[in-house]
Amino acid sequence: MNTLIAIGVLAVLVLIAEIINLRKLVIPMTIIGLVGILGYTVCNIDVEVSYYNNMFITKKFSNAFSSLFIALTIFLVALSKDFYQKEFSKISDYISLKLFLLMGAICMVSFGNMAMFFLGLEILSITLYILCGSDRANIKSNEAAMKYFLLGSFASGIVLFGIALVYGATASFDISEIITITSQGTLPIWYSLGVVMIIIGMLFKIAAVPFHFWAPDVYQGAPTLTTAMMSTLVKVTAVATLFKLSFHLLRQMPEGYITAIVVIAILTMTVGNIMALRQENMKRLLAYSGISHAGFMMMALTALNTSAANLFYYATAYAIAGIAAFTVLMAVTKGKENQLIQSFSGLGKRNPLMAIVLSIALLSMGGIPIFAGFFGKFFLFSEAISKGFITLVIFGVINSFISIYYYLKVIIVMFTNNDETAEETALSIPLSYKIVGVLAVAINIIIGLCPSILLNIFQ
Amino acid sequence: MENVIEIIGIDKYIYLSIILFCIGVFGILYRRNAIVMFMCIEIMLNSANMLLVAFSTFHQDAEGQVFVFFTMAVAAAEVAVGLAILVTIYRNIGSIDIDKLKNLKG
Amino acid sequence: MNVTILLLTLLVGAIATYISGKKPAAKVALLFGLVAFVETIVLICQHNAGTDAGYMTQWISNPNIHIALKADGLALALTLLTTALTPIIIFSSFGDHIEKSNIFYSLVMFMSFAMTGTFLAADGLLYYVFWELSLLPIYFIALLWGNDTFEVRKKAILKFFIYTFAGSLFMLVGFIYLYSKTGSFLLQDLYNARLTGTEQYWVFLAFFLAYAIKIPVFPFHTWQASTYEKAPTVGTMLLAGIMLKMGLYSVIRWQIPITPIAAKEVMPTILVLSIIGVVYGSIVALKQANIKRFFAYSSLAHVGLIAAGAYTLTLDGMKGAVLQMIAHGFVIVGLFFVGEIIYRRYQTRMIGEMGGIRQQAPKFASIFMILMFASIGLPGTFSFIGEFNILYGLSQINLWYAVIGGTTLIFGAFYMLRMFQKAMLGETNAKPFADLNTKESIILGVLAIVIIFLGIYPKPLADLITPSLVEIVSYIK
């Protein structure tokens, strides 16, 4: 709770800084503040407290994910200075929006009450609608915002209806009470109907098939930094929330439920990967790759009791790799109308560092060993196999090597050296991008070499 | 005070909400005017609100009604943002027909 | 001294090579390669003296993963192959103009590191990590320094990567499955896992996909020729000389002892596939115009026989397979180097554009001939030892396997002599061909001596690997 309050205060401070014309201080202040908050959260990771009549509960799960969110936000904020160079006057708006979004995210993983969950979801969504459309003059940005808004509020409606049904069945919004009630006696069918609707709402947020159509369009249209945010922070939040909801609410479900989840997971991976094969726009490609990763992360839903650590590991690996990839993407496509993969050609020569960072990020996403992405997949596969979901794992494997195809395609483009269109001039990259990129990759490799760092949190 | 729900029956409220909800859904599916679609979403939210209120009464529990206030606030904020987006779109393409938004695809 | 030092040497070598900059890179790499080779020799001496050079420590507690390195004779023999060939391969490229040579040699060293790790690993996951890691450097080596235009080669290389990667993922699933049954990835625990026949069958199949593609066994070989053709010669040497052996080694080390029942059941099918590979590879080789593709198909034939040897599940067959792996490593590296030497002088890899070289370069021709005859398994060369053991092993199962597998004797001579005649003999070529220079002579000379020496006195190697194989065979029974 202190974390949440501190972030809120920080966000307000950012807005105040704008008023008293200390714009230049905004980003350093935010980063320092967030680092402090991150330190605080990490130190208290084992503390389990509930606040305000169980409205907000901190547990290992929520603390760990909160720390991850804060860390990701630090990266995203650090990238902001150079990204928003042209509209620096609005920098505090952007930063505070990001902080509010972070608050929403933390609410979503720490809720103890459906109201808190719904509020968190809406804080997250609404700030994201704004960020999506923040490039007002750009029709694509508008379109992305519109699509996201329409579909997102539609999903919110469904979630809300689901909450209402759950409330109707249990007469409570409190998670612990709901658990008590659900474990006591048979509930009306509305309960499971409501839960399914809530889950559907979250499946929309993680862009699972067939609720995924918005993702590529919105990713492409939104300003790149926002896309980075959606692809990393928001996606991870949604997955964590989905996991938490499933963990708490999945009782008295219809018997086909787990099959449905498995089928959706398989479809999500497969559709995401297959659609990514022929993409020419890097952001769309990452969007589809994100969809398939969501499918992988859904594997954790097959083993709710044991895979929190695995999911956390995967989410971290995925998000960190995503940060690195988007950093390079931003650096390369700066000032360009389209983020074509082709614009990466010759990057190996123009800026080898960025090329290596992107390569590692993509290889990690593809699941090549020693990078964190491999262990993420490995842990999920292990868990799924031990629970007997071999079909799911086999589809996961097939998808892994489909995915490696398009990741490698990008890498190949980067190292193409005989392309005439490639700019031979060296690409100068702002320092912040370099730091973020290298740091993200370093973290990736470190947690790849010692996965225990993250896994042991949950023991 | 006599409980209204006991007279009419909770199931009727549920059916009504579901019908309202479906109207909202179909409205979204069949209309192409963004404003109308916003309104349909409001119908969906309000059907949920109604359900919450009904259950609140049914369970003799105030929480549900409190929740409705949250929802209304959120919905208001949402619509505000939505309209803002709509305005920027109208400025850029001079239309609020969502079928014209097809730049992003593939 | 234990094997971690060897691995570290190679890894540090890779990093040092990268840091050292473009000019000294090759020399630094060679230095570290040689140090690693000496260390391997020391390790083998230690092993023969009875010291265990293995290493084990916990890596991840849950799931239960260890950094376990097993340095028995079998692993050391293959390690020796790797560390002996690495300096040779590096040295072979001295004098070539290589762009960004520090990255190039660094990748070579890194690959050597990963392959050594694969041979030494005694924990399934660690093994898998090394296995996949070895794929990365060769991918970049082939992609960035390969032959042909970028557009053409990228397809072949991509195909290679995806294909091998796909296979190994199934192996990973196999390992995870084994883990779910035994709760450990350690080689020894997996050996002792008591799986039912059906379970073994599936695990066997999962492993087989990975190995069949890597080895490659017919009909999973389609990546091979084009990759060999497009990769730079150093890469091809690494691939053909060492990397193929990873698959074959794994069959003996991992697949067969873990799933003996399944192996016995499937054996005939796999033997047939392997032997088809022998005949098929030989026949296709006949009509290859590009010398690298030619060697690729000859490799297909050879590894087909090796695979057959490994899958006999007999001590003799496996021993032959291991010996032949090592022999083939040396021979094929030599042959690819021969192709490279011709390329350096004539700028062509088309056999049809060569010819009449022997007259101008007798030394070169002689060594080429030694390598060629070694390749076709002439007694007195190392290849014969392996080939004999394999064919003997096959004959003890069913004589017909040996008869048909033995046609490699005839076909091998057929395509090799035909190629040699076209490439080297005939009227003196109008284009001048300088005979071997010192560096080239050293490399080829060393290879020739090794091949002949071990052909006459293979006992040290055979004694090194036999105890490990005996142990493995004991798991089959």
Added chain:
Amino acid sequence: MDTNVILLLLLVPLLGSLVNIFFGKKLGNGSGIIATLAVLISFIVTVVAFVQVNGTKTPIQGNLFEWIAVEKFSISFGFLLDQLSLLWLLFVTGIGTLIHLYSTSYMKGDENYGKYFGYLNLFIFFMIILVAGSNLLITFIGWEGVGLCSYLLIGFWHKNQDYNDAAKKAFIMNRIGDLGFLIGVFILAFLFHSLDYMTIKTALMSGTNHQINTWIGCAALAIFIGAIGKSAQIPLYTWLPDAMAGPTPVSALIHAATMVTAGIFLITRLNFVFDLAPLVQDTIAIVGAFTALFAASIGLVQNDIKKVLAYSTVSQLGLMFMAIGFGAYEVAVFHVITHAFFKACLFLGSGSVIHAMGGEQDMRRMGGLDKYMKVTYITFLIATAAISGFPFLSGFFSKDEILMVAFEHNKALYIIGSIASIMTAFYMFRLVFLTFKKGFRGTQEQKNHLHESPISMTLPLIVLAVLSIFGGLISWPGSSWLNQYLQPVIVKSAANHPHALGFEAYMLMGVATVGFLIGLIWAFRKYIQKAQVPQEDDKITGFHKVLYNKYYIDEIYDKLFVKPIYIIATFFRDVVEVALSGAVFGLGKIADELSLQGKKAQNGNIGLYLFAFVFGICLLLYYLFIAR
């Protein structure tokens, strides 16, 4: 001591070979001398060992080190110098020395002089290994090693692709046989868990396990296939005539006297195995007889001086195999030895002729050479008489013994053998008459060049001619020293039940003499009296043409085996490879196509997205709540 003898015997030629290969260029003419000396030393060592073994009756044995170990037994690098191998070594090193000496002149001026002697020494080295190996696998080293040297020497003039083709063909055909050999090895290893000659022999002698008889038969057959390849029998004989592409001394040494007899050596070595496989023995006899006839009939019309000799070699080898088939190993060995003498003499003589003619090998361009090269003519004539069976020369006895054995066992094969002998007499004298008699038919330039060869070439001729005359003494009918000598190594030795010369024997000798005369007179009438000269190639017709073209066997092989393999290879390369590749990577194509269709579906229309959304919800709810 024993090991030292073996090492000396082996290492000297090896050393000679290495020195010549590596430093041949620097040594110049010295390399010839070194090589000759190396073989001479081997010969001396052999003689010493021979004397020792002949005296003590115990073979010299030595194991150098363990070579290959398989699960059930191990194979050591071991050597066995017993009566059989020493006999072989004697004429290998002996004739080898002579031919080395001969070569020093013959090859003079060749740019690869040193390498030639290197290869030749290497051949001797491998031949010694072949003969002296104490187990089958050591023999196999030599077996393949001599094949290698044969390849190197046939293709010695490697600028000529035809020669290279011949070399390649020789090697590959040999390899077919080698596979047979190896299979035989495997079967024997399977049966006896050993490859040691002595061990196998002991095992076979002690136990009479009849169940293994079929397998013994298979092993014998497989090894016989090996022998067919090496000793150029039907159907693998075609390489030998082509092998004449090599320098003539090579033809004399490898393709007449020594290497090609390795098959006979091997079978004799394993006589205890073959004795147990009567069916295989019959096969051997039949194959041998037919080869003898077949090759002789081709030899009748050949015009290339070396080709005639080559077919004669094949034919003679056929006779030897016939003898072996009848279990008369000593007889075969006897013929091997006499054949080595006179055939080496013939080849060297022909080499002398070719040398004088400046490389011309066509007899139609020769004639009347007796006036220019007396020594060559006389020695050649002696050797011809010997091979044709002129009474009391070496060939007469050995061939007669073969025919005698045939007469005992199988009259039909006896007739075939006799016909082959008559043919031999005919074509050999045809050769002599066409080459040495009548007028010279070559160009004027060649005529001016004609000369007798130097002493280093004629000396070997003389020695060999003498041996051709008196070689028969080692196995004088009725009291054979050879049979006695070989008794320890041959299980069913003829020395165990010698029979006196009866009427039958004398009659057969008479018949053989008559046969010889028929051949001689036939040739005489045709080429001396009628002074015929064979027709030019394009005028040859009818059956003569078939014979001249060697029954078109090469062409048939080409059509039957070589071409189809190329067709299959092309088919595999162009069709199967593409199809396999397509099958595997076709999956990729499918994914790619799906991706394309997917991209079309994602058309940017919010309505569609919403519809999919709702559809998804409905499907899920239907599946979860209504369907069950």
